Amino acid sequence: MRKKIIAGNWKMNKTPKEAADFCRMMKEKAGSETAEVVFCVPFVDLHPVLEELKGTGIGVGAQNLHFEDSGAYTGEVSAPMLKEMGVDYVILGHSERRQYFGETDESVNRKVKKALESGLIPILCCGETLEQREAGITIEWVRIQMKCGLAGVSAEDMKKVVIAYEPIWAIGTGKTATAQQAQEVCHAIREVLAELFGMEVAEEVRIQYGGSVNGKNAAELFAMADIDGGLVGGASLKEEFSDIVHFKK
Numbered sequence: 027m028r029k030k031i032i033a034g035n036w037k038m039n040k041t042p043k044e045a046a047d048f049c050r051m052m053k054e055k056a057g058s059e060t061a062e063v064v065f066c067v068p069f070v071d072l073h074p075v076l077e078e079l080k081g082t083g084i085g086v087g088a089q090n091l092h093f094e095d096s097g098a099y100t101g102e103v104s105a106p107m108l109k110e111m112g113v114d115y116v117i118l119g120h121s122e123r124r125q126y127f128g129e130t131d132e133s134v135n136r137k138v139k140k141a142l143e144s145g146l147i148p149i150l151c152c153g154e155t156l157e158q159r160e161a162g163i164t165i166e167w168v169r170i171q172m173k174c175g176l177a178g179v180s181a182e183d184m185k186k187v188v189i190a191y192e193p194i195w196a197i198g199t200g201k202t203a204t205a206q207q208a209q210e211v212c213h214a215i216r217e218v219l220a221e222l223f224g225m226e227v228a229e230e231v232r233i234q235y236g237g238s239v240n241g242k243n244a245a246e247l248f249a250m251a252d253i254d255g256g257l258v259g260g261a262s263l264k265e266e267f268s269d270i271v272h273f274k275k
C-alpha cells in the first residue's frame with residue numbers, strides 16, 4: 027500500500043519571516059498520520075522552515091538544485107548543501123523551470139541522479155501543454171519525459187523517486203484535470219515505469235497529480251487508483267492546504 031504524499035510548492039512566495047509565521051500557524055493543522063506532508067520552499071526560507079517544522083513530521087524540500095556538487099556556478103545551490111541543512115526532498119523539472127529557465131530533459135536527468143546520489147528524494151515533474159493534449163499526444167509526451175528524466179536511475183533508487191504529473195494547462199489556472207483524465211495519465215506513467223524498472227518497482231512509486239488542486243477537489247483526485255497524492259501550488263500558501271492534507275475519501 028503506497029503512502030500518499032502531499033507536497034506544497036510555494037514557488038517564489040513568502041519571505042523568511044512570512045515562511046516562519048506560516049509554518050508556526052500550520053504545523054498542527056498540516057501534520058498527518060496517514061499521509062507524508064512536505065513543504066517545498068524557496069532556498070532562503072529553508073532555514074526558518076526547517077527550524078519551525080522540527081519534530082512535526084512534516085518534511086522540507088527545495089525547488090531546484092545544481093547537478094554538480096560545487097564549483098564556478100554563480101547563483102546556484104548544490105545537493106550536498108541542501109542535504110547538510112536537513113532538506114529531504116527536491117522538486118525537479120517543474121514546467122516553470124523548463125519554460126522560464128531553459129531546463130531540458132537532459133539537465134533534469136542529471137539533477138535527478140545527483141539528488142539520489144546525495145540522499146535527496148526527487149519529485150520529478152512531467153506534463154503536457156494544452157496544444158499537446160489537443161493533438162492527442164499527451165501519453166507519448168509524458169512517456170518520453172519519463173524515459174529521458176529517469177535514464178540511468180537504478181531500480182533500487184527508483185523506488186524512492188516521486189513523480190508529479192502536472193498538466194501545464196492546469197497549473198495556476200484554476201482548471202483542474204478531471205479525476206479520470208489525471209488517472210489515465212498517472213496509469214500510463216506507472217506502465218512506462220513498469221517497462222523501465224519492472225512491475226514491483228512501478229507498484230511502489232508514488233505518483234502525484236498537480237494542477238489547481240484545492241480543498242474541494244483533492245478527495246476525488248486522490249481516490250483514483252494510480253494517484254498517490256498531490257503537488258499543490260497556490261493552495262499550499264494558504265490555510266486551505268490543511269483541507270487538502272486531510273482530504274476525506
Ligand code: PEP
Pocket residue numbers: 035037192196197198199200236237238239257258259260261
Ligand atoms: C504547481 O506549481 O506545481 C502547481 C500545481 O500549481 P497550482 O496548484 O497553483 O496549479
